[in-house]
Amino acid sequence: MSARWSEDQWGESEQRSEFQKIRRKHSKPKGRRRIDDLTAKNTEDIADDTIRRLIDLGHLSEVVAELKSGKEATAYIARSDKGSVLLKIYRDFEARSFKNDAIYREGQVVLDQRAARAMKSRSSKGLEMLQFDWVMSEYAHLWHLWRAGLSVPEPLVGPNVKTYAETVPAVLMRLIGTEDQPAPRLSDARLSPEEARSAWQQAVGGMADMLRLGYAHGDYSTYNLLWWENQVILIDFPQLTTRQNPNFRDLLRRDAESLATSFKRHGIQETGESTLREVQRRALGPAPEPRVVLP
Template sequence: MRKQKRRFDDDDLDLTFEKSYSEEEEWDETSDKPETGDRWSTWDLSTPLERGPRPYPEWLVTELAAVDFEHGVLKTGKEADACLITRAVPGTDRSCMLVAKRYRSHDHRMFHRDSGYLEGRKDRASRVNRAMEKRTEFGKEAIAGRWAMAEFNSLILLWQTCQQLGIEPFVPYPVQILGTEVLMQYVGSPDGVAAERLATVRGDDADIADLWQQMLLALRVMSRAGYTHGDLSPYNILVHEGRLVVIDLPQIVDLVANPQGRRFLERDVHNVVTWFAARGVADLDEAALVGELLAEAGVR
């Protein structure tokens, strides 16, 4: 019997990049459905460039005989839902749990917050740029098409940056993207209970000082890569078995190309410093940290 899953949170989800999709993908609407499961694995439907970094993790199921089992929504927002699935090879012990982040059709999307994030992300086609700036129907679709790819690209960027620096990645592994669905590593217990949000962590249940050091490292790595989260808060940071994991990255902000980059960085730093300071972490200087991170990004 499936257990009821705890949601991560119900905050807005902002999305992003490169392709446009006018409709959501429809899966398995033919007679070629698996005998068990809700759909065949979509692994072979993504191109090599639409899959996560190599080498693929050992836990990841890439067999073409695999099927996906749906377990319901972990997190919902105005623009996307994060659903829990199991990808497994029937008759074997090969299986893994994944999060499928599914962006809804453009008719349900909200675009009141995206202009600041999108500065510095210009499309090569001037017609597309004009449409996005004017928020025409075509422009909205173009913006919506960017969000899913931006989330996937952001996860790849930060995962690979961590690997190059020889540190444990602080983001979920990006498995694949197909249309407006981004599949990523599930963070939680094997029985399907999602990892706790930092916002709900109690000081007597976790090493707050260690979590701050992990948070500081994540901020430095993002800055070294030239970016800031753009919407960082204790509600999109997970804590699982003492490990801090940053999620919801489609609105990642380029600190160099975006003229509002410093403002987004200052807000990100303020949100996390405020939370940790309220829980006893001493001597936190927001201004000094912002200056350090800008220097890390090469911004004067």
């Protein structure tokens, strides 16, 4: 649907077909799922159709617990034959407290004019398309960043687009931490002065790595960074935007301001301007070693 994830050479007709195939048939928008609806001894007794589908597809074996609920999605701890899983299930657009995604979508090219009109008018079908696009964008960006060697969670479905399209409205990735002790957000972590300085350097480096790839995160702060075993892990990527977006420079500057402001509680006293300059300087340097994705 959108240029954000159509780089994978998947035709728009196939995209529409996949969207229609997985389109959920319910009249009431789905918001936060109750953990009781996601679990049962037998798969057929699980109330949530998304979880049943993920289990039937072999992507999950069970949901263990709710981890965190946000304005767009709820994160759960789950299990699969690949180990512990972070299961992120997006709420329907109508059920989100955050709905204004226009600033991130500017500059995108939607070749299907009917789809473009539906999304612009935010009709019921258009909202479903926006939901589909939002989740698919997170998968596409996560795979791109993972392959490029950035410190992000490993995506567990894909890299074939058609494969991860089947999981919408869910995104599955490797759980950072353990089931008993999931990695905290950097905003919640208690750091020594030495750890805080290391975390700051890694966070600035992560923003520079994204800029080198042509991305602005759009919501970059300690609230979207995890801290595990003295390492910063970047998360939350559906709103990533590229230089095609006329708001790119503003979003990049906003990310620098947010990062500097959110690190003040860890004793790091930097300004948004100095942070942006350092990010831009580092973006001219060497890139991380790319990861090899085996078939």
